[in-house]
Every structure is written in structure tokens, then in C-alpha cells.
Amino acid sequence: MGARKKCRFCSREASVFVRQANLPLCEEHFISWFERKVERTIRRYDLIRPGDKVLVAVSGGKDSMALLCVLKKLSGCMGFEIEGVTLDLGIKGNSYSARSVETAEKAAEELGVKFHVVSIKDRYGFDLDDAVRKVRRPPCSICGLLKRYALTDVAREMDFDALATGHTLNDMARFVLASFMSGAFSELVRLTPASASELPGVPRRIKPFYESLEEHIRTYADLRGLAYMEDGCPYANTAPTDRLRAFLEEMEARSPGTMHAMVRNYLKYLRPALASYLEDELPPLRPCSRCGLPSSGELCSFCRLRDRVLGTG
Ligand code: Q46
Ligand code: ZN
Ligand code: ZN
Numbered sequence: 001m002g003a004r005k006k007c008r009f010c011s012r013e014a015s016v017f018v019r020q021a022n023l024p025l026c027e028e029h030f031i032s033w034f035e036r037k038v039e040r041t042i043r044r045y046d047l048i049r050p051g052d053k054v055l056v057a058v059s060g061g062k063d064s065m066a067l068l069c070v071l072k073k074l075s076g077c078m079g080f081e082i083e084g085v086t087l088d089l090g091i092k093g094n095s096y097s098a099r100s101v102e103t104a105e106k107a108a109e110e111l112g113v114k115f116h117v118v119s120i121k122d123r124y125g126f127d128l129d130d131a132v133r134k135v136r137r138p139p140c141s142i143c144g145l146l147k148r149y150a151l152t153d154v155a156r157e158m159d160f161d162a163l164a165t166g167h168t169l170n171d172m173a174r175f176v177l178a179s180f181m182s183g184a185f186s187e188l189v190r191l192t193p194a195s196a197s198e199l200p201g202v203p204r205r206i207k208p209f210y211e212s213l214e215e216h217i218r219t220y221a222d223l224r225g226l227a228y229m230e231d232g233c234p235y236a237n238t239a240p241t242d243r244l245r246a247f248l249e250e251m252e253a254r255s256p257g258t259m260h261a262m263v264r265n266y267l268k269y270l271r272p273a274l275a276s277y278l279e280d281e282l283p284p285l286r287p288c289s290r291c292g293l294p295s296s297g298e299l300c301s302f303c304r305l306r307d308r309v310l311g312t313g
Helices: 027-044 062-078 093-111 120-124 128-134 139-157 169-182 214-223 243-254 258-278 301-310
Strands: 016-018 023-025 053-057 081-088 115-119 162-164 204-206
Touching: 016 027, 023 027, 027 062, 027 214, 053 062, 053 139, 062 081, 062 093, 062 214, 081 093, 081 120, 081 139, 093 115, 115 120, 115 139, 120 139, 128 139, 128 301, 139 162, 139 301, 169 243, 169 258, 243 258
Parallel strands: 053 081, 053 162, 081 115, 162 204
Antiparallel strands: 016 023
């Protein structure tokens, strides 16, 4: 920031300027502002209730590490329990998965959070590297399916009420825009801060950073001294260059508050209209005949993928 301003809440010099709220803050007050904002999101959308057991998915990156830290902080005053989990996806390039597990485990230990590591290979008989070799599909798309499935599966097995992921406001805004451009409205309509439990016993998925910008999450993670991993997944460069991400960040820089307005308006006006329009077209979810997790057909997409990779089915 340019001219030296005082923190809005104390006499110290501000070191962070929250452009979206025209708010100069010192480090200490930025941390409490950020945590209160996440708490408001949790209350506004009823993401977590007192007594809930919440499993936090941690990849070792800044967003999920910050999420673990905020939820640990809020768990005391809001009366819920948290544990962390990291999936060992078996990505060997750059020792990515090994570093991811190590980074998350260390953070959980420092924060005093009970932590689990789940090896995809041990649990399902194949890992991401195996799947990428066998299936002609972009690695990040296979990875997304694997993560979504395994996290839900593990959270259900361990009897959690909710599964929290580090999806951010930037992710949400990008998804809204991308869905418009591709016409993927039946996927767009599922984009909510909390997806209700789709079947009995299946935990709901929640996104406590639904209203938090990545620039603020990074500042929080840095001020909290979290030793997160910068990117480094060897498959990252196989994903199409994310122009939408850059476009939205530029819009946000020019007009602070753009992403928030986009996502709030989607949720308030567009989603209800879309839901009633698509009501008859969305296939009701039912238990997969093999694994019992929610599926739109006889076999879920994970079980079909697994058959292809292992040559079973
Ligand atoms: S881990 Fe998985 Fe990312 Fe690697 S394969 Fe793509 S999605 S880039 S967050
Ligand atoms: Zn202050
Ligand atoms: Zn299945």
C-alpha cells in the first residue's frame, strides 16, 4: 500500500489494505477480520452446526492449510470438532504427493489437529499415475474425480457430518463464468456453499471459503506463518491455460468486489431460477450398485474408472 495509514481498529500502522472494504488493517486486526468473515460465511449458509464432526481436506497448498487453521480457531467458539485428511494420490513427479502429505501432516501436528493420511493405491488398488497411463482423459479431470470420490468415501466411513474443502471465491467465480460459456447449467446449479447430504449417511460437502478471496487467504496463511507448498504438481501444465482465472483477477483488481458480486448474485437470483427450470431434467441421485455412494446411473463414475484402470468390469 502507498501512503501510510493507521489501522481502522487501533493506532498501529496498517500493513494490509482490504480494497474491497476500503479497510486499512494491522496484521493482528487483519487476522481477526479474516477469521470473522469466514465465521459469518459459516453462519450465513448454516455450513456447520454445534456438535458437528468436520473432516477438513488438506492438500498442503495455501488454501486448504489456511482452512485447517481457521477452522481450528473457530471450532472452539462455535462448538464443533475438526480432523484433517490428506490423500496420497501417488503422483511421483517432483515428489508431489510425498511432499503434500509431509507438509499437511506437519501443519496438523503444529495446530494440534488429529490427522489422517489415505493412500489411494492401498485403498483402491491404483493411483493417479496408473490411471493417467491407462485412461485417455486429462490428468486433472481424473484427479478431480478421484479426490471427490475418495474424500466422500473416507468421510462417510469415519462418520463425519461434513467434509470441508478449500474452494475459494475465485474458484466459484471462475466456475460460474465457465459454466455460462460452455452451457453446463446442470453442473452450475449444484454450485452452493453447502451441498446437502445426497443420501443418508453421506456427509454434506461444505466450502467455508465460498466468500473468501485468494489474495486474502494467502495473506492470512503468511501472517499465520503456515509453511504451505507452492504449486509443483507435474500435471499442472497439462491443464489448459486458465485465462478465465487471469481475466477475473484483472477485473477484481480494476473493480474490487467484482467476484463477490458475481457469486452472490448467482446464488440469490440465478440459481433459484435455474433450479426450477431444470427441476425435471436433473437425474435424481441413487446409491451406486457397487459402492453405495451417490450416482446418477447404475455404477458411479469412480467405479467405472476403476474398472477401466484395473481391467476389471
Ligand atoms: S493435483 Fe490433481 Fe491439481 Fe495435479 S493433477 Fe491437476 S488437479 S494439478 S490441484
Ligand atoms: Zn490494528
Ligand atoms: Zn461406485
